[in-house]
Structures are given as structure tokens and as C-alpha cells.
Amino acid sequence: MKMNEIEQKWQKFWEDNHIFEAKNDSKLEPYYVLVEFPYPSGSGLHVGHVRSYTAQDAIARLKRMQGYNVLYPMGWDAFGAPAESYAIKNNIHPKEAVKENIKNFKKQMKSLGFSFDWTREFSTTDPEYYKWTQWQFLQFYKHNMAYKATAKVNWCPNCKTVLSNEDAAGGVCERCQTKVEQKEKSQWMLKMSSYAEDLLKGLDETNFADRVKLGQINWIGKSKGVEVDIPLVKKGMFKIFTTCIETIYGVTFFVIAPDGKLIKELWDDIENKEEVKSYIEKTKNLSNMARTELNKEKKGCELKGIMAIHPLTKEHIKVYTGDFVLGEYGTGAVMAVPSHDERDFEFAKYHKLPMIQVIEGQDTSEKAFEKQDYLNKNCRLINSQEFTGLTVEEAKEKITEKLVKENVARVVNNYKMRDWIFSRQRFWGEPIPMIYCEKCGWVPMDEKDLPLLLPDVVNYVPTEDGESPLAKIDSWVNTTCPKCKGKAKRETDTMPNWAGSSWYFLRFMDPKNDKEFASMKSMKYWNKVNWYNGGMEHTARHLLYARFWVQFLYNIGLVPNKEMIWTRVSHGMVLGANNEKMSKSKGNVINPDDIIKEYGADTLRIYEVFMGDYEQDVPWSTDSLKGCKRFLDKVIRLKDKVIDKDEYSKDLENLIHKSIKKVEEDTLNISYNTAISTLMILTNAYNEKDYITKKDYHLLLTLLNPYAPHITEQLNEEIGYKPICLSPWPKYDEEKTIDHNITIGVQVNGKIRSEVEITLNEKEETVKEKVLKIDKIAKYLENGKLIKFIYVSNKIVNLIIK
RNA sequence: GCUUAUGUGGCGGAAUAGGUAGACGCAUAGCACUCAAAAUGCUACGAUCGCAAGGUCAUGAGAGUUCGAGUCUCUCCAUAAGCACCA
Numbered sequence: 001m002k003m004n005e006i007e008q009k010w011q012k013f014w015e016d017n018h019i020f021e022a023k024n025d026s027k028l029e030p031y032y033v034l035v036e037f038p039y040p041s042g043s044g045l046h047v048g049h050v051r052s053y054t055a056q057d058a059i060a061r062l063k064r065m066q067g068y069n070v071l072y073p074m075g076w077d078a079f080g081a082p083a084e085s086y087a088i089k090n091n092i093h094p095k096e097a098v099k100e101n102i103k104n105f106k107k108q109m110k111s112l113g114f115s116f117d118w119t120r121e122f123s124t125t126d127p128e129y130y131k132w133t134q135w136q137f138l139q140f141y142k143h144n145m146a147y148k149a150t151a152k153v154n155w156c157p158n159c160k161t162v163l164s165n166e167d168a169a170g171g172v173c174e175r176c177q178t179k180v181e182q183k184e185k186s187q188w189m190l191k192m193s194s195y196a197e198d199l200l201k202g203l204d205e206t207n208f209a210d211r212v213k214l215g216q217i218n219w220i221g222k223s224k225g226v227e228v229d230i231p232l233v234k235k236g237m238f239k240i241f242t243t244c245i246e247t248i249y250g251v252t253f254f255v256i257a258p259d260g261k262l263i264k265e266l267w268d269d270i271e272n273k274e275e276v277k278s279y280i281e282k283t284k285n286l287s288n289m290a291r292t293e294l295n296k297e298k299k300g301c302e303l304k305g306i307m308a309i310h311p312l313t314k315e316h317i318k319v320y321t322g323d324f325v326l327g328e329y330g331t332g333a334v335m336a337v338p339s340h341d342e343r344d345f346e347f348a349k350y351h352k353l354p355m356i357q358v359i360e361g362q363d364t365s366e367k368a369f370e371k372q373d374y375l376n377k378n379c380r381l382i383n384s385q386e387f388t389g390l391t392v393e394e395a396k397e398k399i400t401e402k403l404v405k406e407n408v409a410r411v412v413n414n415y416k417m418r419d420w421i422f423s424r425q426r427f428w429g430e431p432i433p434m435i436y437c438e439k440c441g442w443v444p445m446d447e448k449d450l451p452l453l454l455p456d457v458v459n460y461v462p463t464e465d466g467e468s469p470l471a472k473i474d475s476w477v478n479t480t481c482p483k484c485k486g487k488a489k490r491e492t493d494t495m496p497n498w499a500g501s502s503w504y505f506l507r508f509m510d511p512k513n514d515k516e517f518a519s520m521k522s523m524k525y526w527n528k529v530n531w532y533n534g535g536m537e538h539t540a541r542h543l544l545y546a547r548f549w550v551q552f553l554y555n556i557g558l559v560p561n562k563e564m565i566w567t568r569v570s571h572g573m574v575l576g577a578n579n580e581k582m583s584k585s586k587g588n589v590i591n592p593d594d595i596i597k598e599y600g601a602d603t604l605r606i607y608e609v610f611m612g613d614y615e616q617d618v619p620w621s622t623d624s625l626k627g628c629k630r631f632l633d634k635v636i637r638l639k640d641k642v643i644d645k646d647e648y649s650k651d652l653e654n655l656i657h658k659s660i661k662k663v664e665e666d667t668l669n670i671s672y673n674t675a676i677s678t679l680m681i682l683t684n685a686y687n688e689k690d691y692i693t694k695k696d697y698h699l700l701l702t703l704l705n706p707y708a709p710h711i712t713e714q715l716n717e718e719i720g721y722k723p724i725c726l727s728p729w730p731k732y733d734e735e736k737t738i739d740h741n742i743t744i745g746v747q748v749n750g751k752i753r754s755e756v757e758i759t760l761n762e763k764e765e766t767v768k769e770k771v772l773k774i775d776k777i778a779k780y781l782e783n784g785k786l787i788k789f790i791y792v793s794n795k796i797v798n799l800i801i802k
Numbered sequence: 803g804c805u806u807a808u809g810u811g812g813c814g815g816a817a818u819a820g821g822u823a824g825a826c827g828c829a830u831a832g833c834a835c836u837c838a839a840a841a842u843g844c845u846a847c848g849a850u851c852g853c854a855a856g857g858u859c860a861u862g863a864g865a866g867u868u869c870g871a872g873u874c875u876c877u878c879c880a881u882a883a884g885c886a887c888c889a
Contacts, residue, residue, distance in 0.1 A: 745822030
């Protein structure tokens with residue numbers, strides 16, 4: 001039988017017998033294995049996809065054999081800009097393009113024999129699915145978690161289009177290389193910032209890898225500090241946020257953001273309005289990149305007429321605006337301590353402002369003495385009235401205490417994480433189900449009218465002023481207000497790509513439900529995603545969005561757990577043979593179809609997990625792939641050595657039990673490469689024998705099955721066993737994995753000189769006796785005296801000889 | 803600049819409650835089989851000195867702790883990814 005016939009035969013068998021279909025009403029323990037569902041691009045499945053799908057497939061198959069009711073689903077994350085660009089270019093409706101691509105992806109996946117439960121398949125672009133995405137958006141809105149606000153977008157003045165951060169990388173438009181501008185647009189926002197603390201705390205209820213947790217923590221960016229009221233000489237006040245309250249006596253000016261609310265509040269009292277206005281204008285149009293170019297010189301502009309009062313010394317202090325202060329973070333204003341902050345230092349130098357050193361330990365005439373250098377070094381305060389002489393750490397506490405007591409400050413936390421900008425000026429996304437009525441304002445659509453379908457239009461190009469293409473379709477835009485029934489217009493922005501992927505794992509638990517996005521009963525049964533795998537690039541944002549979404553649903557009582565994902569693992573990329581990212585332009589792309597055709601699906605699967613550490617990037621090597629083919633060929637040839645005997649060969653027993661243990665542990669421990677090498681060792685051991693028993697062979701095939709399911713099923717059938725996919729995973733006997741005779745190293749003065757064979761847990765005396773009898777060791781003893789005999793049970797012998 | 807990760811043969815990588823570094827695979831070379839090739843099998847394969855026995859040096863660099871360090875501590879260096887004025 002040819003390889004591809006074997007593959008097709010078993011793929012058909014699995015499908016015909018519904019082997020991989022998960023049951024929602026099972027009595028068995030559930031196990032939910034999830035891989036990030038792909039964006040079905042026109043270029044087809046990437047060998048990188050194959051790597052993670054194979055890895056997770058191995059887990060799914062193993063867990064199934066262990067008797068779990070395994071859910072291993074697959075679907076499509078098919079909204080997004082690439083599909084839209086493709087559609088514009090080829091003049092085809094994205095819906096059609098997506099359909100084609102999905103078909104191709106699915107065919108490729110099936111040819112690899114992944115054990116997905118295809119009965120649960122869906123695409124985020126299915127109206128039956130995005131109906132619920134829209135419905136959930138309405139819940140956000142109804143619980144005051146969605147609001148409209150102006151936010152900056154990347155704008156290409158040449159293409160007349162809004163760009164994503166990715167497309168605006170480096171501050172230029174990816175398509176035409178024009179400099180990207182910042183444009184203010186009114187957009188829907190989700191109040192994610194209010195979940196910052198919960199998202200941090202929730203991490204304790206997960207089993208994410210440390211580096212994944214860290215990614216989440218960094219993205220949330222919590223900092224603890226003090227918010228201080230700063231009164232103004234004339235009238236009013238503003239607030240500043242600082243994490244370094246100990247430097248408050250070093251304040252020589254204040255800086256407020258040019259882009260925040262604060263400057264507008266102070267506007268009336270500003271005397272040099274023209275100058276300030278032109279500064280604001282100048283910074284406003286700069287993209288973030290251009291702003292960082294100004295890094296060297298801290299310019300900015302004094303706010304004449306505004307004079308602040310130092311909260312402790314009561315001195316009068318100047319106020320500036322400067323674009324290094326961000327309107328969106330903290331209070332949008334900072335206290336400037338040039339002696340102890342590099343940015344403030346440069347600003348002060350530029351404006352020739354005074355500096356006061358308040359922490360001892362370093363000269364501050366040339367550069368600031370910053371917190372990373374003075375914290376926890378027992379540095380003491382100077383020039384700080386009654387706090388002089390205290391350590392930085394003491395002063396932090398005492399100064400805060402005083403300010404809080406005087407009721408001019410509060411201890412607060414700030415987070416880098418902002419609210420989620422939820423609008424996209426694009427066609428190919430979920431329409432936001434909101435309606436604007438002149439009389440009633442923003443009104444949510446009636447839930448029973450969902451889904452709000454994307455219209456079939458011919459032109460997907462955004463409008464001249466950056467509105468979504470939907471804005472051009474009058475028949476779609478014009479509607480009636482659900483409240484007053486008067487004339488109204490639909491929101492024409494669509495949701496971001498992240499929306500559909502924020503809850504898809506819940507839908508997989510109950511994909512056909514047309515009453516709710518998923519029933520509580522199903523979600524309670526499946527409980528949590530046991531194992532979630534995806535790329536490193538998604539560990540920060542996608543995971544954070546998904547967790548936020550789930551926590552919100554939990555808080556309004558719609559999901560059973562605050563965290564619905566238990567373990568998250570991130571895989572490394574598969575690079576081209578030249579160690580660079582695979583790309584068409586570099587000509588280093590490997591198409592899995594070609595590999596399957598030439599070497600077979602099982603070979604590709606084995607190679608993908610054997611190629612290296614799963615969490616690290618690895619370059620492609622066709623030579624190594626051939627080695628995996630050789631391994632499978634060896635397994636096939638072993639069949640000629642099989643004798644009809646239904647027990648393990650005695651001399652293989654120990655190795656067999658060790659192998660079961662190791663393959664099982666490694667597979668569930670993301671050490672796929674060593675699981676394969678264990679199987680290679682077992683195969684080599686079989687190969688050295690003149691014959692092996694049927695049972696020996698069946699065992700090898702079973703252990704190998706999660707990785708190479710086709711050929712193992714075939715060989716297994718040929719020796720007369722029932723299908724592996726219907727058989728249990730073998731159990732190992734701990735007692736039989738133990739080696740009773742072991743060889744350990746013998747060191748002289750810490751250097752390996754010989755070895756000695758001992759029995760397990762052998763007593764020191766007899767080991768010593770044996771060691772001293774070794775010729776080589778005896779020789780060392782002739783030239784010196786044995787000072788000390790070190791024996792670490794079952795590990796090593798070390799003789800100290802002088 | 804900050805954060806994180808990673809540095810082990812010609813290559814991908816094994817090995818961490820500190821205990822024989824280089825498992826497994828690839829590449830390479832020699833041999834066997836063959837008219838030949840492929841496939842397969844056997845042997846060698848970190849560097850270096852030596853005919854050999856054996857020795858010396860080796861896990862990015864340098865120190866340290868230890869009977870013993872790829873693994874622990876400190877100081878550097880390099881590479882990659884992410885964040886980039888977060889007060």
C-alpha cells in the first residue's frame with residue numbers, strides 16, 4: 001500500500017467512525033485542548049501551523065486514549081484587513097475569498113490527520129457566530145463598559161486611510177511610504193482599564209507559563225505611587241502622579257501634557273495663548289515615532305500666567321507644557337525634579353531652570369541621579385526640611401503620610417494599560433450594532449434584530465475622509481431609531497480583529513447553540529481550556545483581550561469561571577533554512593503539501609516536533625526531515641521481526657516501561673523532541689534483536705501513534721490488533737522502570753577517572769571495596785593518600801587523594 | 803535605554819533538588835552489500851598531544867562557592883523579541 005493510500009484510509013476510518021467528536025453529555029472527564037484558530041490566508045497552511053497543531057494533536061490523542069472526553073476543535077478567524085486588501089486587489093467579495101481559503105486550509109489540515117472535531121467548526125465571519133459577538137458588545141454597552149470618545153488613529157494622507165499600528169510601523173505608511181499622521185476620530189472604546197487589577201489578580205487562577213504571565217504583567221504595567229494636589233496661585237489646582245514622592249523637595253517646575261484635558265481647564269489663565277497653541281499644534285500632528293525623535297531635546301513651552309504652589313514648601317513654582325508628558329497616563333501632569341530624573345534634567349537644562357539635589361550619593365551637575373541608582377542603596381535625603389537624613393525608603397513612607405494627613409495626597413495605582421479602542425474604519429469586520437439618532441443619541445440595536453449583517457457591496461475601499469466603506473451605503477446606513485422610531489443612522493465602523501477571537505473558545509463548547517452564545521451547562525461541563533497553545537506574538541495582547549472579555553462575562557453572570565483558560569503555552573517559530581523568517585520575497589517558504597506528497601504526513605508530523613525545543617525558534621532542515629523518514633522506515637521494517645507472542649520480551653521489559661513513562665511525561669510537558677528520541681531509542685533496541693513479540697511491537701506503535709497516527713494504525717492492524725484510536729494508553733509499572741544495576745562515575749579529586757557498576761542503593765562499604773580494586777584507581781592511590789571517600793548514593797564516587 | 807529570553811560539536815538539540823557533558827537526529831568520512839547507484843548495515847566523529855595506554859583543554863568571557871558547576875552567585879559580552887519619554 002502506498003503512503004498516501006494508508007493516510008487516506010485511516011483519515012476516512014476516523015471520520016466514518018466519529019472517533020474525534022467530543023460529546024457534551026459525556027460522563028467522562030473532559031479535557032479541552034486548544035490551538036489558536038488560524039487566519040485563513042491565501043497562501044495556505046504554514047509549516048509553523050503544522051508544528052503547533054501536531055503538538056496539540058499528540059496531547060489530544062494521548063488524553064483520549066487515557067479515557068478523557070477530549071475537545072480539540074478548529075475554526076477560522078477570518079475577519080481582518082488582509083482579507084479586505086485581497087478582496088480589493090482581486091475584486092472579489094471577501095466572503096468568497098474567505099470561503100475559498102478555508103476550503104484549502106481544511107483540506108491541508110485533513111491531509112495531516114489532525115484529530116479535530118470538525119462538527120464544531122465555525123468562522124468568526126459566520127453570521128451565526130458574529131451575531132453573538134455583536135450581542136456581547138451590546139452587553140458591554142448596557143453595563144457601561146463601552147463608550148464613545150475621540151482617540152488618535154494613524155492616518156495616511158496619501159492613501160486616505162486609517163492604518164493599524166502594524167501597517168504604520170516606523171511612522172510611514174506600509175503601502176506608499178508616506179509619513180503617517182495622527183488624526184482624531186470618535187471611536188468606540190471598551191473600559192478595559194477598569195479591569196487592570198482584576199486582570200493582574202486573575203493570573204493566580206491560571207497555570208500560564210511564567211514568561212506568559214510576565215508578558216501580561218508588563219502589558220498591564222502597574223505602578224504604585226502618590227497623587228498630589230497642586231494648588232495654583234490664582235485659582236484652582238491640578239493633580240500630579242509620582243512614584244518618587246521622596247524627591248518632592250527637589251521640585252523646581254511642573255509639566256503638563258499638551259494633549260490632555262488639563263491644559264484646556266487652565267486655558268483661560270494662560271497669558272501666552274498663541275505660543276502655547278502653536279506648540280500644541282506642532283506636537284499634535286507628530287506621530288509617536290516623530291515624537292521620539294525629539295527625544296534628545298526636551299523643548300516645551302512655559303504656561304505664563306499659571307503659577308503653582310509647592311504643597312510642602314509653599315514656594316511659587318513655574319508650570320510648563322511638554323510633549324514628553326502623556327495626556328492619557330496618570331493625571332497628565334508631573335512634578336519635575338531635574339536632579340533625579342533624566343527627562344526633567346534635560347528639560348531644565350534647555351529652559352535654564354534651577355535644580356535641587358535632595359538625595360545624597362552622586363554628583364548631579366552633569367546628569368540626574370535616578371531612582372534605579374538610588375533605590376535600596378541606603379541613600380539619604382538632603383535639603384528636605386524635617387525629612388533630611390532619612391533613608392529614601394523611610395522618606396517615601398513619611399512624606400506620603402504627611403501629605404495624606406494634610407489631605408492633599410492619596411496613594412494610588414496607575415496602569416499603562418489603556419481602554420481598548422474598539423472601532424475600525426474597515427469593511428471586513430463585525431458591524432457595531434449601534435444606531436445614532438439625532439434625538440436620542442446613541443441607541444443600541446434591539447437584541448432580537450441581531451445579527452446585523454454586513455451588506456453585499458462591490459466597493460470595499462474606505463472613503464476619502466477615512467470613514468468605513470459602510471458609510472457609503474445609504475440603504476444600509478439609514479435606519480430608524482429603535483427608541484423613537486425616527487430617522488437614524490447606523491454606526492459604520494466595524495469591530496477589530498481581536499473581537500471574534502476573544503471568546504471563540506467558549507463557542508467551541510457549544511457551537512450550534514442558537515439561543516445563547518454557549519449554554520452555562522456546557523461551559524460548566526468543559527470548565528476551562530486545559531491547554532491553550534499559540535504564538536509568542538499573541539501572548540500579550542490576544543490573551544489579555546480574551547481574559548478581559550471573559551472576566552466581564554463572568555461579572556455579569558454569563559460564564560462559570562473568571563478565567564476560562566488554565567495553561568497557556570507558546571511555541572517558537574519555524575524559520576527558513578537560512579534562519580530567517582519564511583517569506584515569499586526571501587524564497588525560503590516550505591509548503592507542507594509538497595512535503596506530505598514526497599515524505600508523507602507522518603514524517604512531516606514527526607519532524608515538526610522533533611526539530612527542536614518547542615518553545616524556541618528553529619530553522620527548517622530538509623536533511624533532518626529525511627532522518628525522520630528513515631526512523632519511520634525502520635519502524636516499518638521491524639514488522640518482519642515480529643513473532644506471534646502476546647507478552648513483552650523479558651529483556652525489553654525495563655526499557656518498555658521506562659519508555660511509556662517518558663513518552664507520556666514528555667508529551668504532556670511540551671518536551672516533544674525528547675519524546676520522539678525516546679521512541680527512536682526503543683526502536684533501535686528492538687532493531688538489535690533477532691525477533692520481537694507482537695506485544696512489543698504493538699506497544700511501540702501505540703506510543704508512536706499520537707505523533708504518527710496513520711502508519712502506526714496500519715501496521716497495528718496488520719499484526720491483528722484493534723485500532724489504536726480505540727485502545728487505551730498503556731500503563732507503566734513504576735517498579736519495572738527502575739534499573740537495578742547502574743554504572744556510576746568514579747572521580748579522583750573531582751575528575752572522572754573510571755566507572756564502577758553497582759546495584760541500586762548499594763552500601764557505601766561495598767562500593768568502596770569495589771572502587772579501590774579498580775586498577776586505575778589503585779594506581780592513583782600508590783602516589784598519594786586517600787583523605788576522603790565521597791559516595792553519593794547511586795550518583796557518584798569521588799576520592800580525594802593527596 | 804528598559805524588560806524578557808537565549809548563548810553547549812560542522813548543524814538541530816539532550817542533560818538543571820549540582821553528580822560520567824554532548825542523549826537522539828542530521829551532516830561528513832571509511833568499510834560492507836551492488837556491475838553501479840539508491841536503500842540498508844557496520845565503524846569513526848568536541849579540540850588537542852600521543853604509536854598506544856593515557857593525558858590536557860572544553861558548555862559566550864572572567865571571577866567565586868563546592869569534594870564536584872552547563873546547572874548556584876557576581877561582573878561583563880553577544881544575539882533575538884517586545885516595550886519604547888508611563889512620571
